[in-house]
Amino acid sequence: MEKGKKRRREEEEEIEAENSDADRSLSLEQSLSFSDTLVALRIMRSQFPRIDKVGIQPFILQSQLYSSVKDRTQVDRELEIEHVVKRMEKRKQCDLEVFNWFKVHVIESKLEPSIEHQELCSLLSLGGRVKDEDISLLVNAGLLTRQLIDPSMYWLAIPNIGSILKGLSQGRKELLSLLNRRRYKEMMLAPLEKKRLRFSPLDMRFHLRDLIGSGHLKTDHTPTGIVVRVSKD
Numbered sequence: 001m002e003k004g005k006k007r008r009r010e011e012e013e014e015i016e017a018e019n020s021d022a023d024r025s026l027s028l029e030q031s032l033s034f035s036d037t038l039v040a041l042r043i044m045r046s047q048f049p050r051i052d053k054v055g056i057q058p059f060i061l062q063s064q065l066y067s068s069v070k071d072r073t074q075v076d077r078e079l080e081i082e083h084v085v086k087r088m089e090k091r092k093q094c095d096l097e098v099f100n101w102f103k104v105h106v107i108e109s110k111l112e113p114s115i116e117h118q119e120l121c122s123l124l125s126l127g128g129r130v131k132d133e134d135i136s137l138l139v140n141a142g143l144l145t146r147q148l149i150d151p152s153m154y155w156l157a158i159p160n161i162g163s164i165l166k167g168l169s170q171g172r173k174e175l176l177s178l179l180n181r182r183r184y185k186e187m188m189l190a191p192l193e194k195k196r197l198r199f200s201p202l203d204m205r206f207h208l209r210d211l212i213g214s215g216h217l218k219t220d221h222t223p224t225g226i227v228v229r230v231s232k233d
Helices: 002-025 037-046 062-068 082-087 093-107 117-124 132-140 162-180 189-193 204-213
Strands: 114-116 144-146 153-156 186-188 217-222 225-230
Touching (some): 062 204, 093 117, 093 132, 114 117, 117 132, 117 153, 132 144, 162 186, 162 204, 186 189, 189 204, 189 225
Antiparallel strands (some): 114 153, 144 153, 186 225, 217 225
């Protein structure tokens, strides 16, 4: 019985790995638009660039979802919460409760990148009684970062994100500069996706989704493929 369960589990893991490899091999032109948000999330997660020496979980920017899914009301801000719960699943159930409260009552209601201590406690208390230890757990897990200027304010954080934030900003500037230097400030998507950025650990595909979704770049379909150009407004 146990051997049968183990064999089925191994087969499921093999299928999942094969699907992940297939998703990763898709070009951006093949995987730019989706009608289903969950499919977009799965593809983008599988295509997240592998960054050497940085232990960061794959994350997806809101602007990247906007680049691929027409329905902008479907915003996912809890991609990086699940792995924290799994990582700490050996703790007592009472310790895990605060992560569920954070996911349900804070992440789903806060669109801003920061939150004040009193508001944080108020939202968490919708799940149960909040203790100082609960806030410490969230900070130590990397989900909250206390602001230096105002200690009563927290940034809503992604664990280990600090090491690549600089590269994210520089990559945006580098890509926009590359297109602005071209005569018509545009380039075919297929060759553009293959270019390497010098100042960002994230790949070109990641930055293209980000800038298209944020409106800095726009795409047009032509008989020869998709053209990416700098937005005029």
